[in-house]
Amino acid sequence: MLDGIPGKDALCAVNGEDDWRLLRRLDVPEGETGVGGRVDTVIGVVVDCETSGLGGDDVIIELALRRFRADPNGVIVKIDRHYSWLEDPGQDLAEDIVRLTGITDADVAGKSIDDEAAVRLLRSADFVCAHNAQFDRGHIERRLPGAAGLAWTCSCSDIDWRGSGYDGRSLGWLLAQAGYFHGAHRAGDDVDAVIALLRQDLPSGRTALAEMLETARRPTWRFRAVGAAFELRNQLRMRGYRWDGEGDPKCWWRDVPDERRAEEEWWLAGQVYSVSARPKALGPTVERITWRERYAPASP
DNA sequence: CCTAGGTTACGGACTAAGGC
């Protein structure tokens, strides 16, 4: 694997062959990848936002996206060009944001996202992907209402990286373990990092993209324990339920994966809606959550 | 700095086992 790399022999003479590791600069060229099939393709778009901070009032200062086409086995067969925009937040950038991203006030001055182009590109794909989709989906739907309600996947949590032999889930560290380095924390570079990760073959024999799509396409179920007796609040909280005091009616709610749906119905019937539990309603409500609802801002 | 979720750590209560 290292044959032909300049200086390899000299390095091996000083250090053992196994005592060091090379990382390749990430390069994701546009066009056909030369691998994978040709029929029944699916289109994905990877997005990344750089923002003015992590708080609720912070806004997008850079948006990048890049579409790709994949075959039914989750092998990426073609990669589109980059698109990215800077946007002026209307106030000075915090020092740590400038340090983290390298984006300065001068860089964003007077710039703005091309709403129409960004929304058109996002809507042209079958699904959107981001590393920590909860973060990016919230910012994108707030900034681009026309892109609300799309199908979302998360390269951070819809793939079992740990179970596949990777340590940690941060983008740069996953990429390094895949053998690459990149210019982190610029939206375009981070988008390419995600594409490179999605192309990885995992120990399962499938690509990371294939695993991510399988997880994301599977519905989850939102249980609302409407009318649960007040005294059961601790048991509900312990089981992962959260209180929604804004909804109507106010209730405890929880999302459950498809394979645990029956188990949850059984638990609710026995613990919350049995006669002895004195429920104030006949039963819970169950709502199907697909990748169109998942990771959306403002939970229930 | 924020948000959500998942894991770890710990105090308190309880149980099983050993010494007398």
Next chain:
DNA sequence: GCCTTAGTCCGTAACCTAGG
């Protein structure tokens, strides 16, 4: 039978991790 100790279990709090 009684007391102490070690191990177990449970609920809760604290911590950790992704994202800028």
